[in-house]
Amino acid sequence: MRHWSVRHARKLKQVYVMLEFVLVKLAPVISKIGYQRLEGPIFAFEKALKGVLLDSQSCGQCVVGSTGMSCPMNCPKALRNGPCGGVRQNGKCEIEPTMTCVWLMAWEGNKRMAEKIHSIQLIQPAIDNRLMGTSAWLREVRQRVSEMEKGVLS
Ligand code: SF4
Structure with missing residues (x-):
C-alpha cells in the first residue's frame, strides 16, 4: 500500500x-475536551489509518508531507x-x-507532489524517541495554534 501512497502523493498531501486545516479549526473544541483525554482515541485512529496507507511506525x-508520503521510519x-x-x-x-x-520512494513521491519549493530538501531534526506512540496530529494542532497565538502565522 505504501507504494500506492507514494504514487498518489500529490492527492494524499x-x-x-x-x-490539518479542519483539526486546527477544531482546536477550541479539542482544547475544551482536553488534549490528554483525546490523545488515546485520536492516536488509535491515526495509527490505524497511517498504518494502512503508509506502513507508519x-x-x-x-x-511524510515532506518525504513524498514515504514513511522514513521504514x-x-x-x-x-x-x-x-x-x-x-x-x-x-x-x-x-x-x-x-x-x-528513493520519498524522492519519487516528492517529485509527484510538484511543489514549488521541494520540502524534501528541508533538514529534518533527529527523532525524539520520547514521542514514539503519540499522536503527531494533535502535536501539530498544538504547534499551529501556538504559532498563531504568537502571530507567526496569520
Ligand atoms: S538503502 Fe539506506 S536509506 Fe535506503 S532504506 Fe535502506 S538503509 Fe534506508
Missing part, C-alpha cells in the same frame, strides 16, 4: 493539508534525512535487499 513526529537505519550511501544499483535497500529504498 492535499488530503493531509485539508485534515507511529513515531509521533510525522514528516528505513532500517531510521534515517530522517536520506538516502544513505548504500542504495543498491537496482534501487533496493542496502540492509533489506527485497525492499525498495524508502528514500
Whole structure:
C-alpha cells in the first residue's frame, strides 16, 4: 500500500493539508475536551489509518508531507534525512535487499507532489524517541495554534 501512497502523493498531501486545516479549526473544541483525554482515541485512529496507507511506525513526529508520503521510519537505519550511501544499483535497500529504498520512494513521491519549493530538501531534526506512540496530529494542532497565538502565522 505504501507504494500506492507514494504514487498518489500529490492527492494524499492535499488530503493531509485539508485534515490539518479542519483539526486546527477544531482546536477550541479539542482544547475544551482536553488534549490528554483525546490523545488515546485520536492516536488509535491515526495509527490505524497511517498504518494502512503508509506502513507508519507511529513515531509521533510525522514528516511524510515532506518525504513524498514515504514513511522514513521504514528505513532500517531510521534515517530522517536520506538516502544513505548504500542504495543498491537496482534501487533496493542496502540492509533489506527485497525492499525498495524508502528514500528513493520519498524522492519519487516528492517529485509527484510538484511543489514549488521541494520540502524534501528541508533538514529534518533527529527523532525524539520520547514521542514514539503519540499522536503527531494533535502535536501539530498544538504547534499551529501556538504559532498563531504568537502571530507567526496569520
Ligand atoms: S538503502 Fe535506503 S532504506 Fe535502506 S538503509 Fe539506506 S536509506 Fe534506508
